[in-house]
Amino acid sequence: MASLVRHLTFDCSDAHRQGTFWAEVLGGKLADDDFPGDPEALVTADGITMLFVTVPDAKTVKNRAHVDLQPTDRTRDEEVERVVGLGATIVGDHRKPNGRGWVTLTDLEGNEFCVECSAAEREAIISSGN
Structure with missing residues (x-):
């Protein structure tokens, strides 16, 4: 097992x-x-x-592993705004004009994590052919 x-x-x-x-x-x-x-x-x-x-x-170096978040009831951008309001810091913005991409943030102690598109956003992107 x-x-x-x-x-x-x-x-x-x-x-x-x-x-x-x-x-x-x-x-x-x-x-x-x-x-x-x-x-x-x-x-x-x-x-x-x-x-x-x-x-x-x-913490002294970049994480070798990190958490990727996918919002369930809001958009990626709304989720980024919410977690920044909780104290997270944006350290990398990888959003693309076609709606794809993610945002890299750090938590209160500098651990990196990413916020990706929601399932609904992902489906809309695929449906539009982007």
């Missing part, structure tokens, strides 16, 4: 702060026993569980 991915784990300097941010981004929730100052924070959301672990080392 193969293994299952239980959760994605991220090292960080403030597990509760990172967990709170990602719970808001994903529409998920922190575990009931996670509080400010705790060394770990567990976020559960539809389709993913993320664990944030406080470590003494700061």
Whole structure:
């Protein structure tokens, strides 16, 4: 039998702060026993569980892996605006005039993630032949 991915784990300097941010981004929730100052924070959301672990080392290089988000009930651009409002920072804009592309952002501690087109946007692009 193969293994299952239980959760994605991220090292960080403030597990509760990172967990709170990602719970808001994903529409998920922190575990009931996670509080400010705790060394770990567990976020559960539809389709993913993320664990944030406080470590003494700061992030120093680009992530080798990252999360790609696809909005479910808004457009890519609306989602970018929403997550920027939560504290994310845009670090790369790869949107194209034909509607394709993505935006690269960083979370509160500099971890990269991308926001892609929604399924509806993707279907509209394909239907238009772009």
